[in-house]
Amino acid sequence: MTNSAPNPTITRFAPSPTGHLHIGGARTALLCWAFAKKNNGRFLLRIEDTDQQRSSESSTRGILEDLAWLGIQWDDGPELDYHGSTFGGDSRSVGPYYQAQRIDHYNEAINRLIEEDKAYPAFETPEELEEKRKEAIEAKVGYKYDRAALDIPREQRMERMKAEDYVVRFKMPDEAITVHDEILGEVTIKPDEFDDFIIRKRDGFPTYHLAVTVDDAMMGVTHVLRGQEHLINTPRHVALQSALGYPHPVYGHMPLIFNPDGSKMSKRDKDKAAKKASKDAGLSSSPIEGLSDADFAEWLKNKTRQLESSTLMQLAEHLQINLPEIDVEDFRRAGYLPSALNNYLALLGWNPKTKNEDGTDLERFDMDYLASHFAMSGMGKGQSKFDRVKLLSFNADAIAALSDEDFAKHWHQWATTYDPSLASRFSESDMVELAPAVKTRSKTLADGKGVIGFAFIDDDAIEFDGKAVHKALIKGDHKGLELLKAFRYELSTFDDFSASSIEAKVSSFAESKEVGMGKIAQPLRVAVTGSGVSPSLGQTLAILGKDSVLNRIDRCIEHASAEAL
C-alpha cells in the first residue's frame, strides 16, 4: 500500500464516554494507532457523546488519561496535557471532536437526505413501535419497521414535521451489500436483513450510524478497525456513505476478547466475584459503611444488581480478594506496566509471524515495533480468551527487564497513587536500592510491597515462624543459634551495611567457622525476617540497616533460647 501526501492513512478510535476504558477498547485503540503509525498516517480520537443520558465528562477525562497512560498518542482529538506532553489537537481543522458539538453537521446531512427523498420523517411513538416489536416476537418473525410513514403523502409528512415529534429514518436501499473486510474477507448481507433505521432521534440528536458516517467522512478517516460486534452495522454505514456521496473507508473487524470461561468481559464480573466471596465468607450483613444491610442483601441475591465501583473496592478489601481486572484503570491499579499490557493486548489476535534468532516465535515487542510492523494481514479471525496468567508473565518479564532506576520510577509513581504509605516510607532513591531485591520477585508493582514486607514490621513485632526457627536454629544441638550469637558479636563492630559487603562478611564468617553458607545464612534470615524466605541475605540486611538487624538478632536469640529449653 502506498501513501501519497494528499491521502494519508487516518484511523480513529471513537469511544462513547459512558464509563472507564474497557480493556477491549484499549486493544482496538492500540491497533488503530499501530496501523496509522505503520502507514505514516494519523490516529484520531473522537468522543461519541450523542447519548445525553449516559455520557459524562468524567468518563471522557478517564478514557483520555487511560489512553495517555498506555502511551497511545492521538494526533487529532481532544487535547490533554499528560505529564508534560500534549496529546491531541486540531491541526487539520476538522474538529470539534465531541459529537454533541457537531449537531449542525449532522442536521445538514440529514436534511439533504430528506430533500433527496433518501430519508423521511416517521411519527410512531416508541411505545407503538415496542408494541409492534412484541407482536413480531410472538409471531416468531424478525421485526422490521413497516414503512408505515411512507404511506403518508410526502407533502403531508413535511407538513406534520413542523408540528409533531418525529424521528428521521433512512430509506435503506433494496439491494444486497457486500463489505470488503481486510480481516474477514467479503461479507455479503441480504437486503431483507435491514429496515429503515433511525438516523435522528426524537431529541434531535443523530443516532450512532449517522454521526459516525458523517464524522468519518468529514475527518478524512480512511481505515476503520473495530470490534466484530460492529460487522452488522457496516452495511448501514456503507449505504449511508453512498447516499451522501462519501468515499467508503477500508474496514477491518477484529475478533472479540472473552473471559477464560467464554463469558463476556464485563464490569459485572467484579460484582460476580464479590458476591461469590461474600457468600463464601458467610456475610449476612453489609460490612461497608454507606451500604445498608437491605441493599447488601438485595445485591447479594439479585444476579444483575451492580454496586458502585468504590463500594465494590471497599468490599473487596474487606474480603481480602482481588477483583478481576476489566478496565484499563483496573490493570493500572493492579500494578501492570503499560508496555506489558500493550504487548499482550497486541498479541491477542495479532501475530507478527516473525522468528527470534533462536528460532522461537517473536512474542515480546514494544510500541516501536508495533508501530513499524503492524499489518491487518496478521490478524486472526477467531475469538480469543483473555489469559491473565500469561499477561502476568509478560508483566513480570517487563519488570525484571527494567533498570533499577526505571523500576524505582515506575514503582514510586504507582505507589504515590495507589499505596501512599509505601510511597512515603520509601523515596524513589530508596527504591533504586530495593530494586535488585524486588524486581525478580514481583509480577506486578503491587507485589513489591510483599517482597519487602519484613521491613514494614517493627523490630519487636516480628513473629517467628516456629518451623523455620526449629530448622535453622535449634535442630542439631543449637548449632544455628550458636553461630548466630557468634555472628552477632562480629556484626557489632561492622559498619558497612551495603548488600555486597554483607555478603562478603557472611561468606568469610562461614569460612572461618568452617561451615557452609547456609549454616549461618538461614539463622540470620530467620532472625531478621521471622521466616526462612526472603530476598538475598545481603539485600535483606541492607534494607533493614545495622540497628534494626542487631535488634532483631537479639530478639531472635532470646526467643530461640527460650524455645530450646
Place this chain on the structure above:
RNA sequence: GGCCCCAUCGUCUAGCCAGGUCCAGGACACCAGGUUUUCAUCCUGGUAACGCGGGUUCAAAUCCCGCUGGGGUCACCA
C-alpha cells in the same frame, strides 16, 4: 429463532490462501531435573492439539459439503 462471523495443545497462536518438507512449531501454564545460603530469577528436558462425518486427490491441519460447537447481531445505546 433469522442472519452473519469463527473453529490447531488447558490458554494465546504458527502452519491453511499457492495440499506433500507437519507422526504439527513457539509462548504461557503444568510436570521433572539443574543452578542458587532460602525464595524468586535463570537453565535443561517432558506432557499436551488439527471438533465430528463425508467428499476431492497418489497425498488434506491445509480445498469442498454437511453436522456440531462457540460468538456476534436483531434499540429513538454506541
